[in-house]
Amino acid sequence: MNKWRDNKAWFLVLPVFVIVAFSAIIPLMTVVNYSVQDIFGPGQRYFVGVEWFRDVLLDERLHDALFKQLAFSFMVLLTEIPLGIAIALMMPKKGWTASACLVILALPLLIPWNVIGTIWIIFTRPDIGLFGAIVNNAGIAFDHTASPVDAWITLMLMEIWHWTPLVALLAYAGLRAIPEAYYQAAKIDGASSWAVFRYIQLPKMRGVLTIALLLRFMDSFLIYAEPFVLTGGGPGNTTTFLSIYLVKIAVGQFDLGPAAAFSLIYFLIILLFCWLFYQALQAVGTGDKA
């Protein structure tokens, strides 16, 4: 879409800019400040340059945590995005059934994150939890506190259960925004339902799917409360994701400098991936229109 060129549009953006800059820039400066200093207490700080960054980047356990985090995020994205789109396509367009679907979809999203982990602890317990009881009665020994594979499966299931509705809700709203005329034109052309999906629905959902993909990536990459409550990073270190490791450094060892350097690197990794996703999706979009 060719846009009007007018710098006065800045006035429309100004309120947002002020409110976000107010809460973003000062914290960021504080973190950068910490990341280059060694802090022993008030008034006892020493400039150390890039030492913390070097320490953090060479930390083997960090590489391990990063690898696990990436694996987790990509598996989550590969499941949630297609599943969310499929559900949005299956949902009724109107009537009370549509309302009921929307409300049920929203339920998991509305539970505070620390409570989600707690509920899943009991839900997966083999003695008094529904999921644990079903799986164990089916003859599969399942225990997320002892087996790393089971811990991963539980975390993945919880994450997919929790967040697929977000993708589905966004995709559904995107679908509803397609004018009826497009479908009528496709009907006249005798387009198959696959063709309708590929050439009308998918391109029209590009905007909402971009935001869904970016949101899911950054939130799953920052996931903390749920695995912390459910597995505590265990068994062993098998589910110690980046965020859990970061908190171990920041709170457990109270090393503000390395923790700040870690946070900045963490932030840059997410920034890099989001930027790549964003560029890729923008390119796909313009390719479709040509």
Added chain:
Amino acid sequence: MRLKKRHLGLIAYLIILFLPIYWMLNMSFRTNADIMRSFSLIPTHPTLINYMKIFTDPSWYSGYINSIIYVTINTVISLTTALPAAYAFSRYQFIGDKHIFFWLLTNRMAPPAVFLLPFFQLYSTFNLIDTHIAVALSHCLFNVPLAVWILEGFMSGVPKEIDETAFIDGYSFPRFFIRVFIPLIRAGIGVTAFFCFMFSWVELLLARTLTTTAAKPIAATMTRTVSATGLDWGLLAAAGILTIVPGALVIWFVRNHLAKGFALGRV
């Protein structure tokens, strides 16, 4: 036949989605001792004792009131500031537009723990600690960018010819925006309002750090169910069920805007 298979898939998914919530509902009607003693699909001795405790103890129900207040303030701020900004991003080219647009989203990308100490210092200087407005403002950090991004997506779906026709017809910008444009993107506003509400509602870290008693959120109150004797599962489950209710009401109110979507040719 095709249609039937479709519905079966959807129904199966919704049932699976509902199971953990059913389990929470189930536990909320049982005492802690009963939950720990035996597995049962349906509460054998249903009791309302957990709900009674929440509704009669001010330290419990005030948590809900506090959360609702700051979440509402946050949703209103996010929507009113994001609507004009999203319009600017979807319609105009201006200096730095692409950079600012992406920068907004980068504010969601830092580990939230990073913001705790700086925010506490920032809001202390303004004497805003333990007020609803402090939590609402701090949640703008992640909700405003989200609102701008979602709304921009929906606005870009509206053909620009609609704006042009309206301006030729003599609409002023504010009148066009409120009377013509906002009704066109109702679906987008519905989704955005729900997401702002949701992300602010479930956020715990910032809300807990910036409050002590007067504006303490419900999610923080719920961590109190962990006591020396272990976890009170029944009470936690009841509180969990009650945290779902306000958000479910919000989506119930915006559902028609979601499902109706976009009607071309309104102008």
